Amino acid sequence: MRLRTRLALAFALLALVPLAVMVPFTLTRLRATLSRGLDARMESATASGQEAIDRTAATARRAVEELVESPALEDLARESRESPSRAIRADTARPLMKSRGLTVLALFDRKGTTLSSGHLPARRGDPDPVLFAVTKEKSPQPVPVKVSVRDNQGLREVPALVTARPVDYGDSRLWVVGGVLLDQGLAAHLARLTQAEVAILSGKTEVARAGAVLAPTVARVLPLGEGVTVRLVFSRAAEREATLGVLRSFLLLAGLGLGFAVLLGLLMARRITQPVEALTEGVRRVGQGEMDEQVRVDTTGEVGELVKTFNRMTTELRSTTERLVASERVAAWQEVARRLAHEIKNPLTPIRMSIETLVAVQDAGDARFPAIFKQSAGVILEEVDRLRRIVDEFSQFARLPKPQLEPVDLGELAKSVLSLYATPPEGIEVRSDVQAGVVAKADRDQLTQVLVNLVKNAEEAMAQGGGTVHVRVRGTEREAQVEVQDSGPGIPPEHRARIFEPYFTTKEGGTGLGLAIAARILQEHGGKLDVGSEPGQGACFTLSLPRAH
Numbered sequence: 001m002r003l004r005t006r007l008a009l010a011f012a013l014l015a016l017v018p019l020a021v022m023v024p025f026t027l028t029r030l031r032a033t034l035s036r037g038l039d040a041r042m043e044s045a046t047a048s049g050q051e052a053i054d055r056t057a058a059t060a061r062r063a064v065e066e067l068v069e070s071p072a073l074e075d076l077a078r079e080s081r082e083s084p085s086r087a088i089r090a091d092t093a094r095p096l097m098k099s100r101g102l103t104v105l106a107l108f109d110r111k112g113t114t115l116s117s118g119h120l121p122a123r124r125g126d127p128d129p130v131l132f133a134v135t136k137e138k139s140p141q142p143v144p145v146k147v148s149v150r151d152n153q154g155l156r157e158v159p160a161l162v163t164a165r166p167v168d169y170g171d172s173r174l175w176v177v178g179g180v181l182l183d184q185g186l187a188a189h190l191a192r193l194t195q196a197e198v199a200i201l202s203g204k205t206e207v208a209r210a211g212a213v214l215a216p217t218v219a220r221v222l223p224l225g226e227g228v229t230v231r232l233v234f235s236r237a238a239e240r241e242a243t244l245g246v247l248r249s250f251l252l253l254a255g256l257g258l259g260f261a262v263l264l265g266l267l268m269a270r271r272i273t274q275p276v277e278a279l280t281e282g283v284r285r286v287g288q289g290e291m292d293e294q295v296r297v298d299t300t301g302e303v304g305e306l307v308k309t310f311n312r313m314t315t316e317l318r319s320t321t322e323r324l325v326a327s328e329r330v331a332a333w334q335e336v337a338r339r340l341a342h343e344i345k346n347p348l349t350p351i352r353m354s355i356e357t358l359v360a361v362q363d364a365g366d367a368r369f370p371a372i373f374k375q376s377a378g379v380i381l382e383e384v385d386r387l388r389r390i391v392d393e394f395s396q397f398a399r400l401p402k403p404q405l406e407p408v409d410l411g412e413l414a415k416s417v418l419s420l421y422a423t424p425p426e427g428i429e430v431r432s433d434v435q436a437g438v439v440a441k442a443d444r445d446q447l448t449q450v451l452v453n454l455v456k457n458a459e460e461a462m463a464q465g466g467g468t469v470h471v472r473v474r475g476t477e478r479e480a481q482v483e484v485q486d487s488g489p490g491i492p493p494e495h496r497a498r499i500f501e502p503y504f505t506t507k508e509g510g511t512g513l514g515l516a517i518a519a520r521i522l523q524e525h526g527g528k529l530d531v532g533s534e535p536g537q538g539a540c541f542t543l544s545l546p547r548a549h
């Protein structure tokens with residue numbers, strides 16, 4: 001991954017960390033605060049629900065007490081002294097019940113027979129043990145009881161808060177049992193008051209329901225006694241909405257923060273990495289031999305200092321390299337001149353000796369002069385030829401033209417060189433092993449010259465005992481290689497460092513320039529010529545060139 005990408009990612013991560021820590025923390029806090037708020041709201045709503053029920057009970061109690069003390073009831077008690085069933089009719093209780101705002105009212109005789117029922121007139125004459133049992137209650141407070149009523153749903157049991165009071169006239173006693181039904185009316189009132197969904201339950205049966213709230217919900221139950229309960233259902237929707245809202249804002253914030261961080265990261269990374277990348281490229285070029293490489297980026301601080309130092313270093317490197325190359329060249333040419341002089345001196349001695357012999361023979365008037373002359377002329381001509389060869393090869397070495405580069409398929413080149421050796425000398429076998437499609441940019445003629453030279457050297461090395469020349473062409477990712485291996489005597493270690501020097505030869509009549517020229521050609525191509533040799537195992541020359549794809 002590039003430095004630029006890594007920096008941008010690091011910035012993004014840095015922006016995410018505080019958000020990642022904050023989001024759960026804030027959400028937990030928010031949820032706690034909201035649910036505390038909801039709890040408080042539910043508590044107060046439940047309390048006011050309970051108060052409303054208590055108030056209803058108190059109102060019912062007062063209404064029953066006022067009714068009992070009213071003159072109308074006193075009249076009824078009096079009239080019913082002789083014959084209660086005649087004085088009190090089935091429809092007596094109903095108007096009394098209505099006038100006091102009650103929804104349950106029954107008049108009983110002392111034994112518990114219903115004389116009149118406001119909520120269920122058909123009860124007249126029947127005992128109603130459940131309702132009559134309220135007369136045994138000690139507490140003046142209304143108590144919950146299941147009362148039978150008939151409404152549009154038919155005859156059913158509805159819970160009610162009722163209380164009982166006796167009305168005495170002389171020795172006769174009339175029981176007044178009255179109260180309020182816990183029905184739809186109360187449920188609707190509680191729902192309005194508490195903003196909750198209210199259900200009145202008798203055991204498991206739902207008697208009334210009012211109000212509606214959005215899910216999700218949470219419930220509170222108010223037990224009224226005798227299996228009668230009021231269930232208040234509160235909505236948590238607002239709380240959830242708030243949490244989601246905060247979460248959404250956080251996500252939006254996170255997205256924006258992330259985008260901003262990545263952008264900032266990229267911008268900063270660019271500022272930081274641009275000079276570093278330029279430097280890396282510069283170092284790579286210097287590595288490839290471009291000594292005059294100068295990095296031009298406008299930057300300050302440590303990186304700026306680094307760039308300046310790098311530029312100074314390459315400038316120095318360049319001048320040092322130039323000086324080094326110049327002095328090496330001088331030394332090399334001095335060596336070449338010394339050897340050339342030596343080479344030229346060699347034929348001069350036999351020439352001089354031949355001429356001196358001829359002069360001496362002629363001065364002596366020796367009769368063998370014609371024969372000696374012929375022999376000496378032969379020697380002189382031979383040595384002059386040798387001189388010419390030395391001069392020719394030297395001028396070729398000295399004036400090596402610049403390579404004319406073109407894509408060359410090394411496999412094809414090797415094959416065409418080997419075709420020259422289609423009929424090798426006696427005892428010598430030529431083998432090739434060629435990988436197809438290995439192409440290098442090279443001067444075809446110069447490369448042919450190198451290969452011819454290497455194969456010729458291999459053959460010459462095996463002139464005595466015979467053997468095999470093996471030519472291989474292969475390519476690696478970056479390099480194209482040709483290997484020329486022979487099974488000759490090999491190169492002794494003490495010669496190995498010298499065989500590329502001009503005029504180093506171990507051959508009678510050799511010039512010692514072949515490998516020197518080959519090495520120079522490869523050097524000019526940006527390649528190299530290596531030799532590997534185990535004594536007695538033959539020599540292996542490998543030429544390597546940068547591969548062209």
Ligand code: ADP
Pocket residue numbers: 453457458459461486488489490491495499504505506507509510511512513514515516539
């Ligand atoms: P020359 O062939 O004229 O001697 P070169 O520069 O081609 O000049 O070779 C220099 C020397 O390197 C040779 O004289 C020989 O000693 C040695 N040499 C080159 N190729 C081989 C080889 N294949 N096996 C053994 N020695 C070799």
